[in-house]
Amino acid sequence: MPVLPVIAESTEELNEIFKDLHAHPEIGFQERRTAAVVTQKLRDYGVDEVHTEIAETGVVGLIKGKYDGDRRIGLRADMDALPIHEETNLSYASTHPGVMHACGHDSHTTMLLGAAKHLAATRDFAGTAVLIFQPAEEGLGGARGMLKAGLFDRFPCDEIYGMHNSPNGQPGTVSICKGAAMAGASFFDIVVKGKGSHAAMPHQSRDPLMIASALVGSLQSVVSRNVAPLDTCVLSVTQLHAGSAYNVVPDTAELAGTIRYFKDEVIALVEQRMQELCDGFAKAYGVEIRLDLRNVFDVLVNDAALSDAYLEAAADVVGAENVTDNIAPATGSEDFSDMLKVVPGAYCRVGHTGTTGLHNPSFFLDPDVLPVGASIMARVVERRLST
Structure with missing residues (x-):
């Protein structure tokens, strides 16, 4: 699977970040340790600007391409955990009783950090990548909080893309439902x-x-x-x-x-x-x-044309035979919908070997998905901001 070179070389680091975040989960608007990890990593990677404390614990990083361009592409990851007591017996299981990354937001944060490292190192695009690390997705209004704090006024985006892991037992697959995709x-x-x-x-x-x-x-x-x-x-x-x-x-x-x-x-x-x-x-x-x-939560609506663009970027990583837009809408909800009401974009799902459902105390996320998701995120920026 052709993950991007910088990300491939960083696989061990991404695993370490993921396991550290998994062991230290934080409920919405309390993600101070997580935000500190994100902030330090972005600075270590040479991200041009890092802005913190947006809607309390949100973080935004800006990376400018090496070519001139006015367009700006947003990438968003959520950071919060759930009030669930973990029962996985993993060596890196939650050290906070009653709190667990049972939805995989630790992986989403790690993937976006991996994309940030690649984009900051290569800068092979024209314009600006806007990296949005959002707090409090799990029903606490994190997206609305960031919007109220002036997210897109301070960091305007022409398009925005989000991602979620899918414990479907099908690693290397990527899917998008065009139009109304989540309830x-x-x-x-x-x-x-x-x-x-x-x-x-x-x-x-x-x-x-x-x-x-x-x-x-x-x-x-x-x-x-x-x-x-x-x-x-x-x-x-x-x-x-x-x-x-x-x-x-x-x-x-x-x-x-x-x-x-x-x-x-x-x-x-x-x-x-x-x-x-x-x-x-x-x-x-x-x-x-x-x-x-x-x-x-509002209804999450994927822009049809940008869904195609996202799948094309994903195909560069997992192969065209492993991407699809032939999936039904989901009755689950996602507050990335609030951002999509302001800026057009798309939200995809990336499969991995886990099969225990989300929000379950035994939920397991296969770390092998980390470089895949990170590469897809980075690739959509490179494609949409191509010279």
Whole structure:
């Protein structure tokens, strides 16, 4: 597999960086150690400018090509980990109990560092490469934070590219879904405020746990009976919290979950029906029900032409037979979508030998994917800023 020479020569270093980041995971907006590692490496590689503390822990590096050019290509990697206790038994497993790189953001950061080393060493392009190391992708608003901090005002980009590892057991494969590729997502919290009582006298209560349980079932009818069958939507209630004793009917019950969607009209319909159900249950049972809905991810939309350009760059590394745009949209979400709303670009997936799914305590990322991803990132800059 023809990874780029500078990156190939740096494979051992990339593995060391990856294992170090994996052993020291940090939750969103707390990636201070990670940002410090990134900052030092960029400076070691001779990156022209390194800017830190963007949206608290974000880092941006600028590399100017050796040829004149005004165009600027952005490359983005996320840095944060998840609140998951690692169960891999790897020699470089997390040293922070309850925190793990279970989504492979440590690999994405390492790949972008590998691309940075190559681009800074060769500079075989006309224009500027903008390297964006983003905090807090996992539902905490890192992309929106960087945008609010003036990311593209300070570091304008003509195009931008992102990447994610794919534990599909197919190393050396690269895929892109053109158009709407990943779902938008809203998170919700529902508080049912009832009336508690002794468990032996439930008739004196307005049992919020029973009401919340019934509401869970009715919420599932929103997708099955209100959303058109050919429109994709996923509504998942993922939390139910109530009570603290065997013999007490509690005062309150709390629900939480997510909605995934691909069309604005679908999420508007779902939110309306959820509010109507909460209002209806509140009236029917004589309780107070409060619904809090908030958009966390927009729909990720890949530009068709730039998707082709990304796959062409990937083909230089893995071969044309190993790239495809024939994949279905994913109902998972990704806040790179917020950047793509401002700057056109594309987001690809790079396969590796791991087969345990993302966000799993046993997730394993094959380090052999590191030079592959790094080379693809560097190659798209060279292609898009060719002389």
